[in-house]
Amino acid sequence: xxxxxxxxxxxxxxxxxxxxxxxxPISGHTALYWYRQRLGQGLEFLIYFQGNSAPDxxxxxxxxxxxxxxxxxxxxxxxxxxxxxxSAVYLCASSLVPGGNTEAFFGQxxxxxxx
Amino acid sequence: xxxxxxxxxxxxVQEGDNSIINCAYSNSASDYFIWYKQxxxxxxxxxxDIRSNMDKRQGQRVTVLLNKTVKxxxxxxxxxxxxxxxxxxxxxxxxxxSYKLIFGSGTRLLVRP
Numbered sequence: 001x002x003x004x005x006x007x008x009x010x011x012x013x014x015x016x017x018x019x020x021x022x023x024x025p026i027s028g029h030t031a032l033y034w035y036r037q038r039l040g041q042g043l044e045f046l047i048y049f050q051g052n053s054a055p056d057x058x059x060x061x062x063x064x065x066x067x068x069x070x071x072x073x074x075x076x077x078x079x080x081x082x083x084x085x086x087s088a089v090y091l092c093a094s095s096l097v098p099g100g101n102t103e104a105f106f107g108q109x110x111x112x113x114x115x
Numbered sequence: 116x117x118x119x120x121x122x123x124x125x126x127x128v129q130e131g132d133n134s135i136i137n138c139a140y141s142n143s144a145s146d147y148f149i150w151y152k153q154x155x156x157x158x159x160x161x162x163x164d165i166r167s168n169m170d171k172r173q174g175q176r177v178t179v180l181l182n183k184t185v186k187x188x189x190x191x192x193x194x195x196x197x198x199x200x201x202x203x204x205x206x207x208x209x210x211x212x213s214y215k216l217i218f219g220s221g222t223r224l225l226v227r228p
Contacts, residue, residue: 042219043159045217106160108158109157
């Protein structure tokens with residue numbers, strides 16, 4: 001596709017349920033990022049994938065959060081046993097090379113609401 | 116996670132005036148910086164970037180200034196228009212093992228007609 005695609009665009013889930021958020025990066029982009037953005041706030045780094053290197057998981061807020069990436073394509077962010085504090089927009093971005101002086105392109109985000 | 120926990124500061128400007136949005140970054144070893152614009156309900160979009168070997172870069176109506184001495188970045192928007200109303204974020208590329216992009220806290224720009 002032409003840009004980064006995220007699905008679903010909106011997700012409402014009950015507290016305690018698990019959710020999976022999907023990101024399709026731009027073809028050929030080796031780096032992929034996940035960020036969380038709470039209402040009216042900035043972008044909180046969650047996790048970063050770069051090629052076959054071990055992902056940088058330093059931003060994941062708890063062990064309920066995990067993410068996988070298949071090669072240099074689709075990534076899935078999973079939140080287990082969701083809590084109301086998990087409500088936010090989850091943004092995915094990809095870049096051609098690792099941060100490395102190239103911009104990251106963002107998807108439109110998945111708005112997660114935990115009720 | 117890293118970056119932002121505070122509500123966004125707001126800059127209000129008159130249409131046609133120049134806007135200056137500031138950002139302080141944290142890592143003196145960061146070598147690449149980007150300004151992003153985020154409109155309501157959308158993902159951030161690239162505006163302009165600058166490498167650490169430069170102190171100024173100009174685009175169309177926008178200029179980025181980098182002061183490495185005080186670790187400060189600014190975005191200047193000339194002749195601000197209503198369409199410039201958005202939240203603006205700076206991001207730094209940290210020179211460490213992972214090269215991840217870390218975002219600043221953001222500034223909301225409101226353009227008064």
